[in-house]
Amino acid sequence: MSQVFDPITLRHIERGVQGLEEEFRGIFSEATVDRFVRESLEALSDPKPLSLCPSSSTALRVSACAL
Numbered sequence: 001m002s003q004v005f006d007p008i009t010l011r012h013i014e015r016g017v018q019g020l021e022e023e024f025r026g027i028f029s030e031a032t033v034d035r036f037v038r039e040s041l042e043a044l045s046d047p048k049p050l051s052l053c054p055s056s057s058t059a060l061r062v063s064a065c066a067l
Contacts, residue, residue: 013037 021030
């Protein structure tokens with residue numbers, strides 16, 4: 001992980017990863033769970049604001065498909 005977490009937050013992340021590894025044992029490898037958590041944390045720490053509103057052209061295309 002590129003960002004630095006305080007020890008308490010880091011311990012919470014480690015516990016969460018352990019829980020996910022147990023929950024998905026036999027479905028995903030531990031390495032896959034670790035990778036998804038790491039990538040998710042990096043994406044969430046990105047300072048760029050997320051655009052949750054679709055552009056007007058996208059909204060028009062979606063509404064046209066719904067008809």
